[in-house]
Amino acid sequence: MQLAQILISGIAQGCIYGLIALGFVLIYKATETVNFAQGELMMLGAFAGLAIYAGLGWPFPLACVIALGVMALAGLAIERVVLRPILGQPAFAIVLVTIGLGYVARGAVTMVPNVGTETFALDVPYRFATVSAGALVLSAPQLIVIAVTAALCVALFALFRYTKIGIAMQATSQNQLAAYYMGIPVKRLNGVVWALSAAVAAVAGLLLAPITFVHVNMGFIGLKAFPAAVVGGFGSLPGAIVGGLVIGTVEALAGFYLPEGFKDVAAYVVVLIMLIVRPNGLFGETMRKKV
Amino acid sequence: MSALLCASNLSLSFGGLKAVNDVSFDVQPGEVFTLIGPNGAGKTTVFNLISRIYQPAAGKLTFNGIDLLTVAPHRIAALGVARTFQNIELFEQASVLANLLIGRHTHRATSLWQEVLFTPAAWRAEREFRDRVEQVIDFLDLQHYRDTIVAALPYGVRKVVELARALAIGPRLLLLDEPSSGLNVEETDDMAFWIGDIRNDLGITVLMVEHDMTLVSRVSDRVLAMNQGEVIALGTPAQVQAHPAVIEAYLGTPSSPPLQGEGPGMGMGLHG
Amino acid sequence: MRFVFKTRYDQDIALFKHPGQRFWYGLLLIALLLAPAAVSEYMLSQLVFICIYGIVGLGLMLLTGYTGQVSLGHAAFMAVGAYTHVVLISHGWPFLLAITAAALVAGAVGVVVGLPALRVRGIYLAIATMAFGFIVEEVTARWESVTGGNSGLQVHAPAIAGFKFESTAALYYLCLSFAVVTTLVVLNLLRAPTGRAFVAIRDSEISAQSMGINLARYKTIAFALSAFLTGIAGALYAHQIRFITPEQFTILQSIELLLMVVIGGLGSIHGAFFGAAFIISLPQVITWFKDFLPDAIANATGLRPVIFGAVMILVVLAEPYGIYGRWLKIRTYFQLFPFYRRGLFKRQKSFQKSDRLR
Numbered sequence: 001m002q003l004a005q006i007l008i009s010g011i012a013q014g015c016i017y018g019l020i021a022l023g024f025v026l027i028y029k030a031t032e033t034v035n036f037a038q039g040e041l042m043m044l045g046a047f048a049g050l051a052i053y054a055g056l057g058w059p060f061p062l063a064c065v066i067a068l069g070v071m072a073l074a075g076l077a078i079e080r081v082v083l084r085p086i087l088g089q090p091a092f093a094i095v096l097v098t099i100g101l102g103y104v105a106r107g108a109v110t111m112v113p114n115v116g117t118e119t120f121a122l123d124v125p126y127r128f129a130t131v132s133a134g135a136l137v138l139s140a141p142q143l144i145v146i147a148v149t150a151a152l153c154v155a156l157f158a159l160f161r162y163t164k165i166g167i168a169m170q171a172t173s174q175n176q177l178a179a180y181y182m183g184i185p186v187k188r189l190n191g192v193v194w195a196l197s198a199a200v201a202a203v204a205g206l207l208l209a210p211i212t213f214v215h216v217n218m219g220f221i222g223l224k225a226f227p228a229a230v231v232g233g234f235g236s237l238p239g240a241i242v243g244g245l246v247i248g249t250v251e252a253l254a255g256f257y258l259p260e261g262f263k264d265v266a267a268y269v270v271v272l273i274m275l276i277v278r279p280n281g282l283f284g285e286t287m288r289k290k291v
Numbered sequence: 292m293s294a295l296l297c298a299s300n301l302s303l304s305f306g307g308l309k310a311v312n313d314v315s316f317d318v319q320p321g322e323v324f325t326l327i328g329p330n331g332a333g334k335t336t337v338f339n340l341i342s343r344i345y346q347p348a349a350g351k352l353t354f355n356g357i358d359l360l361t362v363a364p365h366r367i368a369a370l371g372v373a374r375t376f377q378n379i380e381l382f383e384q385a386s387v388l389a390n391l392l393i394g395r396h397t398h399r400a401t402s403l404w405q406e407v408l409f410t411p412a413a414w415r416a417e418r419e420f421r422d423r424v425e426q427v428i429d430f431l432d433l434q435h436y437r438d439t440i441v442a443a444l445p446y447g448v449r450k451v452v453e454l455a456r457a458l459a460i461g462p463r464l465l466l467l468d469e470p471s472s473g474l475n476v477e478e479t480d481d482m483a484f485w486i487g488d489i490r491n492d493l494g495i496t497v498l499m500v501e502h503d504m505t506l507v508s509r510v511s512d513r514v515l516a517m518n519q520g521e522v523i524a525l526g527t528p529a530q531v532q533a534h535p536a537v538i539e540a541y542l543g544t545p546s547s548p549p550l551q552g553e554g555p556g557m558g559m560g561l562h563g
Numbered sequence: 564m565r566f567v568f569k570t571r572y573d574q575d576i577a578l579f580k581h582p583g584q585r586f587w588y589g590l591l592l593i594a595l596l597l598a599p600a601a602v603s604e605y606m607l608s609q610l611v612f613i614c615i616y617g618i619v620g621l622g623l624m625l626l627t628g629y630t631g632q633v634s635l636g637h638a639a640f641m642a643v644g645a646y647t648h649v650v651l652i653s654h655g656w657p658f659l660l661a662i663t664a665a666a667l668v669a670g671a672v673g674v675v676v677g678l679p680a681l682r683v684r685g686i687y688l689a690i691a692t693m694a695f696g697f698i699v700e701e702v703t704a705r706w707e708s709v710t711g712g713n714s715g716l717q718v719h720a721p722a723i724a725g726f727k728f729e730s731t732a733a734l735y736y737l738c739l740s741f742a743v744v745t746t747l748v749v750l751n752l753l754r755a756p757t758g759r760a761f762v763a764i765r766d767s768e769i770s771a772q773s774m775g776i777n778l779a780r781y782k783t784i785a786f787a788l789s790a791f792l793t794g795i796a797g798a799l800y801a802h803q804i805r806f807i808t809p810e811q812f813t814i815l816q817s818i819e820l821l822l823m824v825v826i827g828g829l830g831s832i833h834g835a836f837f838g839a840a841f842i843i844s845l846p847q848v849i850t851w852f853k854d855f856l857p858d859a860i861a862n863a864t865g866l867r868p869v870i871f872g873a874v875m876i877l878v879v880l881a882e883p884y885g886i887y888g889r890w891l892k893i894r895t896y897f898q899l900f901p902f903y904r905r906g907l908f909k910r911q912k913s914f915q916k917s918d919r920l921r
Contacts, residue, residue, distance in 0.1 A: 034686050085880055091685075092633070096825055097879045099818060103872025110865030117864070223693070223814060230690045261705045268694035272679070275691050279683045342773055368775030376773075382766035384830070388575075392756075393763045397775035399756045403784070406755035407748050413755060414576065420756075421572045460774065 004136055006252045012142035012211070014248020015149040019204035020225035021232065021240035022156070023197040028234050029160070030169040030193040033094040037102035038201055039222020044105060045071045045202025046209045046218060047115075050122055060124055064206055068199045075198025079191040087187070102219070109216045116216055122209035141210040148207060152200065153241050160237065169193060227271035233284025242282060246270065293356075295320040295496050296464060301340055301350035310336045311347070312520040318464070323490050323497045325507050327531070328517035329540055334500040335377060337517075338466055341498075342374045343367055354464065369397040371463035375453045375470065377500075383442040387433060387452050390441060391424040394459030398423075427458045430493075431485065447478045454485070458493075465489065467499035471506050479506055486510045504532070516540070578750055595739060599732035607731050608803070612843045613836070614738040615799050618745050620824050620835030622792035625749060627821070628830040629758065630785040631765030632680050633689040636696025637793055637820045639676075642703055642812035644669040644794025645801040649716050650709060658721045666794040672699070673790025680782045696817050704809040715808035718801045728802075738799050745792055749832060752788075761785055822871070826878050828887025837886040845871065884908070 023038045035041075048070050053063035078101065086093055110116040121127075129140035160166035172179040172186050179186050205218075212218060228247045232239025247267045255263035274281065294317035303311045311333045318324045326334040339345045341352065343364040352359040354370060362370065373394075382390050398420070405413045428434055431451055436444060441452065450473065457465055470486070471479045483506055489495050490510075501507050507514060507528055514531040516524040518540040524531045531537055567574070567581050579585045599607055623637050648665035652658065679691035703710045710716065721728045721737065728734050752758045760781045763771035772778060801807050819842065827838020849866060882889050888908070896903040 028686075082876060082880070089879070089883060093879045093883060095686075096822070097876050099822065100872040100875030100879070103868040103875065105872075107865035107868030107870075107872065111869065226690045227694065230687060234686060261701055265698050265701045268697045271690060271694050272698075275679050275683055275687060279679075279687065344769070363777075365772045365775055365777045368773060374773055376770070380767045380770040382763055382770065384766055385762055389759060389762070393759045393771070393774055393776075396756055396760060396763075401755065403757060406757050407751055409751040409755065413751075414573075417576045417755070418572050421575070456774070 002256075005138075006256050007249060008136070008138055008142060010249035010252025011245055012145045012248070013252065014228075014245035015145045015241070016204055016208050016211075016221065016244070017225045017228040017247050018241035018244025019149055019152070019200060019207070020222050021229035021244050022152070022237060023200045023204070024225065024229045025232075025234060025237055025240040026156070026197045026200065027193060028173075028229075029237070030173050031094075031190055032173050033091045034098070035197065036095060036098040036222075037105060038197070038225065039219030040102040040105040041071065041075070041198050041201035041219075042205040042208070042222065043109070043214075043216065043219040044074065044205070045198075046122070046205030046214045047109065048202065049206045049209065050120055050214050054120070054123065067206060068202050071198040071202035072195040075194040075196070076191045078198070079194040083190065083194070084187055106216055106219065119213045119215040121213050122206075124210045127210045141207075145207045145211070148203065149241065152203065153238065156200075156237055165189070165192065224267050227267045229281075230271050231274045231281055233281025236281070236283035239281055239283035294318060295355060296341070296498065297351075297353045298337075298341070299351045301337065301347045301352065303336060303340060303345055303347045309520045311340065314350075314517070314520070314522055316515050316522065316525065318496060318498050320463075320496050321490065321494060322512040323486060323499070323510050325511040325514045325528075326498070326500045326517060327502070327504075327507060327514055327537075328523075331519070332517040332540075333520040334517055335468060336520075338374065338468055338500060341367075341466060342372065368460050368462075371461075372466065373457035373460040373462035373464070374466035375450075375457050375468055377468040377472070379446075379449050379453050381441045381449060381453060381456070384440065386438050386440055387436045387444070387455075388424065388428075388438060390452060390456050391427060391459045392420055394456040395420045395423060395461075397460060423461070424459055427455050430458070430488070431455050446473050447475070450474060450478075450482075454482075458489070458495075462495060464496045464498060467497060467501075469500055469502065471501065471503045479503060482506070483509050508532070576754060578747075578754070592743075599735060604731055607735050609843055609847075611731070611735050611738050611803050613839045614735075614742040615796050615803060616820075616823065616839035616842060617742050617836040618796035618799070619793050619820060620827060620839050621745055621749050621832070622789040622796070623820055623824050624829070624832065624835045625752075625761070625792070626785050626789035628824060628834065629753065629765060630761040630782065632677075632782060632785060633685070633692070633821075634676075634789070634817075635689045635693040635814070635821060636676065636699070636817050637692075637789075638812040638814070638816035639696040639699035640669045640673060640790040640793035641797035641800060641816075642699055642809070643672050643790075644797025645807050645812070646703060646710050646716070646797075647794070648798035649718050649801050649807060652719075652721075653716075658723050662795060662798045665798045666791045669794025669797065670787045670791035673786040673788075674783055676790070677783050677786030680786065681779045693814060693817070696814050700809055700813055703812070710809070713809060715806055718805050718807060721802050734803065738803070741795060741799060745795065746832060749792075753832075757781070757784065819871075822875050826874060826885055828885030828890075831885075831887045833887040833890070834885055837890070841874075841886060 020038055020042060023041070024035060027033065027035045027038075045067055048067040049063050052058050052066050053060055056063075058066075082097055082101065083094065086097065124141075126140040126144065131138045131140060131143060160170065168179070168184045168189055169192075171182065172184060172189055176186060205214075208218070208221070224247065225244065228243040229240050230243070231246050232241070232243025247270060250270050251263055251266045254266040258266075278284075296318040298317075299315045301311050301314045302309070314333070314337060316324075326337065328334050336345065340347050341354075341359070343359065343362060347360070354367075354372060357370060359367070359370075382393065385393075399416070401413050401416050428437060431454065433448075433451060433455055436448055436452070441449065444452065450470065454467070454470065457467075467486070470482050474482060486497060486499070487510055490497055499511075511528050513526065514524075514528050515522060516531050516534065516537045518536075523536040523540060524534040526534070569575065574580065579588070595610075598610060602610070619637065619641060622640070623634060626632050626634050626637075644665045647668045648661050651661035651664055656664070676692060676695045680688050683691065704713055706712070720734070728737050753761075760771065760776045763774060763776055764778060764781055764785075768778060804811075823838035823842045824834060825838070826841055827836070828834030845867065849870060878885060884891070892908055895907065
C-alpha cells in the first residue's frame with residue numbers, strides 16, 4: 001500500500017509538471033519557441049489567487065476564475081508588448097527574452113513590501129480533506145490536481161484537433177509567412193496562444209499552492225517541467241502530460257527507494273536517458289531539414 | 292573509359308511512395324550529364340543518395356571504383372564529390388571569402404596544436420588556401436563580393452557563390468542542383484559558359500539537375516530523363532527531347548491532333 | 564575614413580588588420596598592465612573578476628556564439644575546474660600542473676556533455692546541458708569526502724615556484740596573463756580551419772557536412788575546448804574568492820553566463836569581455852542609481868533580477884548584437900562620418916519556418 005501512496009503522490013506531482021510542460025508545448029506548437037518564464041507565470045497565478053482569496057476574502061472558485069482571467073490578460077500583454085516587436089528574429093532571441101521576463105517577474109514580486117519575501121499557505125476549503133479508497137488514504141488536493149489535469153488535457157487536445165483556431169495555430173508554427181498569406185491573423189493568434197498558456201500556468205499554480213506553499217521561488221519547479229516536455233516530445237500535448245507523469249513517478253520512487261539526493265536529479269537522469277534512447281521524446285516528431 | 296560514377300538499380304521509398312525506383316546510369320569522366328524530369332521525378336533524391344544524405348533501400352553506387360554506400364556523408368568531399376543545393380545552403384553570417392575558405396576544409400594539413408599556436412606551418416597553410424580560393428574567385432568573377440556578408444547578397448550572386456564554394460573543394464565530380472533556377476537570362480548565359488569552362492578548362496565532370504531545356508541542350512553531353520522515380524530515356528539532348536515517353540511525361544498524350552504549326556519537338560518550349 | 568590597401572594575403576590572415584588596431588590594443592594592454600598603480604584595491608579585484616568571467620565568456624562564446632550549440636549548464640564546468648584544482652592543490656600538486664589537470668578534467672566532462680549534441684539540437688540540447696548542470700551540482704554537494712559538500716572548501720593563494728600570489732595585484736597579473744593567452748588561443752583557432760568549421764556548423768550543418776566537416780568530431784572539440792577554458796576560469800575563480808561551495812555553480816549561474824555572452828554580443832570575442840564587464844559592474848551601477856530611487860525600491864532585494872531581466876529584454880528588442888554591436892555601430896558612425904546610414908547593419912527579417920517533418 002505504501003507503494004500505491006507513493007505512486008499517487010508521484011502522479012499528482014507529475015500532473016503539476018505536466019501542466020507546466022503543457023504551457024511550454026502550447027507555445028512551442030504555435031510559435032516554435034520556448035517560454036522560459038512559464039514557471040514564473042505559474043508563480044504569478046498562484047499569487048493572484050492568493051491575493052483575491054486570502055487578501056480580499058472572496059470565495060475560492062471566484063478567486064480562481066479571476067486569477068485565470070488576470071493571467072490570460074498578462075499573457076496577452078506579454079505577447080503584445082515584448083514579443084511582437086521581435087517578430088522576425090530567430091527563435092533563440094525569444095528564449096532570451098522569456099528568460100529576462102522570468103527575472104523581472106521574480107524580482108518584481110520580491111520587491112512587493114511584506115509579500116515578496118514571505119511564504120504563504122493557500123488555505124483552500126479542501127486543503128486537509130482526504131478521500132478513502134479501501135486501505136488507501138488519498139489527499140484531496142492531489143486528487144483534484146489529477147482530475148483537473150485530465151479534463152484540461154482533453155479540452156486542449158480537442159481545441160487543436162477540431163477547431164479552426166487550433167489548426168490555424170499549427171499552421172502558423174509550421175510556416176509563418178504562408179500563414180500570413182492565407183489570411184491567418186498571425187499576431188493575434190500568437191496573443192491568444194500566450195493568453196492560453198498563461199492561463200494554464202495559473203491553473204498549475206492554483207493547484208500546486210495548497211500542496212506546497214506560495215512563495216516567490218515556486219517557479220523553479222518549472223525547471224523540472226523541461227525534462228517532462230522533452231521526455232514527452234516537445235511538439236506533443238499529450239506527450240507533455242505523459243512526460244510529466246513519468247518524471248513525477250520516477251521522482252517519487254527515487255525519493256523512497258534510493259539514497260538521499262537521487263530524488264533531485266532523478267528528473268535529469270531520466271531526460272538524459274531519453275535523449276540517448278529516443279532523442280525526439282516519446283511522442284515527438286522527427287526533425288529533419290529537407291534539402 | 293571506365294565510368295567515374297556508376298549507379299545501378301538504386302531504389303528508395305518514403306513511406307508508400309517510391310521516390311527512386313530501380314534507377315541505373317553511368318557518368319563518364321569529363322562529361323556533362325544532366326538529369327531532367329518533371330517535379331517529383333526523383334532527381335534531387337538521386338542527388339541526395341549520391342551525396343549520402345539518404346541511404347538507398349537497394350542498389351549499388353560506386354565512385355572512382357569506391358563503393359559509396361559505405362562512405363559517411365562528410366567523407367565524400369574528400370573523395371572528390373562536391374554539390375550545390377537547390378535551396379541555397381550558404382553560411383549566411385560569414386563573408387563570401389570565409390564561405391569559400393570553408394570549402395578548402397578537406398585539404399586541411401594542420402593539426403589542432405599548430406592552429407592554436409598559429410605556427411609558421413599554419414601561416415603557410417592559410418596562404419595556400421587563400422591562393423586556391425582566389426583562383427576560384429577569378430574564375431567566377433566574384434572579386435567585387437569577396438568581403439561581403441552572404442546575407443547581404445542578391446539571389447543571383449548567391450547562386451554563383453554556392454557554385455564557387457563547391458569548386459573550392461577541388462572536386463572531380465560536381466553535382467549541380469538546378470544551377471539556373473531563379474536566374475535571369477544573362478545570369479543563365481553566364482552559368483552556361485561557366486559549366487562549359489568547368490568541363491573544358493578544369494577537367495571536372497558535371498552531373499546536374501536542370502529544368503531549363505535551352506541550358507540543357509547547350510551544355511549537356513548526355514541527358515537522363517526521369518519520371519515518377521523511374522528512368523524513361525537516356526541519350527544526347529536531341530534524342531531525349533524527341534523521345535515519346537519524355538514528351539508524354541511533360542506534355543501528356545494528345546487527345547486531339549496537334550494544332551497546325553505545332554509539332555512534338557520541344558526545342559524552345561520548355562523552361563523550368 | 565580609413566581605407567586599408569591590401570597587398571598581401573598576410574594582411575587578411577593577421578590578427579591586426581592595420582597599424583591603428585595595433586596602436587589601440589597596445590594602449591589597452593599598457594593601461595591594463597599599469598592598472599594596479601592607478602586604481603583602488605576594490606576596482607582591481609573587480610578587474611580580476613572581469614578577467615575570470617571573460618575567460619568563461621570566451622569558452623561559452625566558442626560553443627554557443629561560434630558553433631551554435633546552446634549550453635545552459637556552463638557553471639558546471641566552472642565547478643569541475645574549481646573543485647578539481649582545489650583538491651589537487653590540497654594534495655600538494657604545484658599550481659600550474661593542478662590548473663592544467665583541472666582544465667583537462669573539465670574538458671573530459673565537456674566531451675561527455677557534448678555527447679547529446681551529436682544526436683539532438685536546439686532546445687533538446689539546451690535541456691540536456693541543463694540536466695548535466697544539475698547533476699554536477701548535486702554530485703558536488705553529495706560527494707562530501709572529496710568536495711566537502713555544502714560546507715565548501717577553503718582556498719589559499721596560488722603559488723608558482725615558491726612565489727606566492729598573495730596580493731590583489733599579483734593575482735590580477737596572473738589572471739590577466741591567463742586572459743590574454745586564452746584570448747590569443749581562441750583568436751588563432753578562429754582564423755584557422757577549425758574555427759571556420761565551427762562557424763560552418765552553426766550556420767548550416769548539412770552544408771558543413773558536404774564540405775567534408777565531420778560534425779561529430781568538431782562538435783566534440785567545441786565542447787571540450789569550451790569546457791577546458793571554463794575549467795581554467797573556475798580554478799582562478801576559486802583563488803579569487805578563497806572559498807567555494809556548490810551554491811556558487813547552480814543553474815542560475817549558468818543562465819546568467821548565457822545572458823552575459825548575449826548581452827556582450829554573441830559571435831564576437833569582444834562580446835565575451837563586454838559581457839563580463841557588464842555583469843561585474845551591474846551591482847555597482849545599481850548602487851549608483853540607488854541615490855536616485857525612492858527608498859522602497861532602492862533597498863529591495865529584488866532590484867538586481869529586475870534590472871538584469873530588463874536589460875536582457877532591452878538588448879534583444881533594441882540591440883540584438885549586444886554591447887559589442889552597439890560599439891561597432893558607434894565606431895562605424897565616426898569612421899564613415901558623415902556617410903553613415905542606419906541601414907548598414909539592418910538585419911533581414913526572417914519568418915519562422917519549421918524544420919519539423921512528420
